[in-house]
Amino acid sequence: MTLIGIGFNNMVNADRIIAVVSPESNPVKRLIATGKDNGMLIDATQGRKTKSVILMDSDHIVLSYLDVESIFARIEQEESNEKR
Numbered sequence: 001m002t003l004i005g006i007g008f009n010n011m012v013n014a015d016r017i018i019a020v021v022s023p024e025s026n027p028v029k030r031l032i033a034t035g036k037d038n039g040m041l042i043d044a045t046q047g048r049k050t051k052s053v054i055l056m057d058s059d060h061i062v063l064s065y066l067d068v069e070s071i072f073a074r075i076e077q078e079e080s081n082e083k084r
Contacts, residue, residue: 001013001015002014002015002078002079002082004071004074004075004078005074006044006054006062006064006066006071007044007045007046007064007065007066008044008046008065010044010064012054012056012062013056014075014078014079016056016057016058017054017055017056017057017075018055018056018057019054019055020052020053020054020055020068020071020072020075021052021053021055021068022051022052022053022068023050023051023052023053023063028053031053031055031061032053032061032063035059035060035061038059040059040060040061041060041061041063042060042061042062042063043063044062044063044064044065045063045064045065046065048065049065050063050064050065051064051065051066051067051068052064052066052067052068052070052071054071
């Protein structure tokens, strides 16, 4: 299990991430609304603007204030650390 930080000392299991997407498009906004209605939304923004949406294999949707590129860089960094 590889945990990565998504801001404010919140962590997710990188092995269970399906996608990290921008919250700007209408389909992603609908996904967020559906996740909220189904109790599958985890808001890890601490009241800040949502800059990325993390889709998990458990159907959970995690909101983060870190942008997509930052989260991707953290995932890549963890993967390179694991190879050492």
